[in-house]
Amino acid sequence: MIGIEPIGEVVGGRAEPIDDHWAGVEAEIRLDATRFAPEALAGLAAFSHLVVVYSFHKVGADEITSTARHPRGRKDWPKVGIFAQRGKGRPNRLGVSVCEIVAVEGLVVRVRWLDAIDGSPVVDLKPYMSGFAPRGTIREPGWAQEIMADYW
């Protein structure tokens, strides 16, 4: 086992996990003031986007799939492995999202378009660097495009 200690949490935004319509949601990421000083975020405001690694903390152990399932239970989409989809009921319950940085103020990063709910424990923050973007042509199945139709 690897012990992970949250570095902070998401404050604001949505209170409940809802699948769709996350466009423009605003929230804050607040670093744990007992462990960090504002210098941990120094220079972050020079970046437009942030990678947030967080815990789907409201997912119960009985909601985790280790095999395959239809994304969102939609039988018209193929049954795919849990590592071929991004559902929250996954081993280790980790989410990775890219959002916009609105402002950095002390121990707080104000963000937009973060699809993590209020209270989510944050376990890492990384600046989005264009040099780490995927190289070459992106290929994905039809269901992966359909599932995004109302997401934002």
Added chain:
Amino acid sequence: MIGIEPIGEVVGGRAEPIDDHWAGVEAEIRLDATRFAPEALAGLAAFSHLVVVYSFHKVGADEITSTARHPRGRKDWPKVGIFAQRGKGRPNRLGVSVCEIVAVEGLVVRVRWLDAIDGSPVVDLKPYMSGFAPRGTIREPGWAQEIMADYW
């Protein structure tokens, strides 16, 4: 604390952490055969790219920065917060990389351009979906582009 159990590991690729020239490196991600069956990866081959969440397992506790530092110790680059850079000596020692999927074979994903070393514990795999790419214009400081000059 959040307990994270590796779902598998990186096999092959580089044995030692080296900062640059990762282009085209090939490796395998092998799921833990005691906990997973091939159906956990069903449908993954329909995607071109994979998001890999892994542990920088060779980083010692004394190598972790919680404040600010010059990326790679380069004094000609600004001293920035650990959450404004992607160095491996960070709280929770988690890496997030996007790489190419070469093939999916049983419990193994063969990948290319993964900048994680041999033996890295993998804690999550997600398909790269274009709908989760950053929206709007990417902005980043000069050092973040310079640091990538020889990375790939």
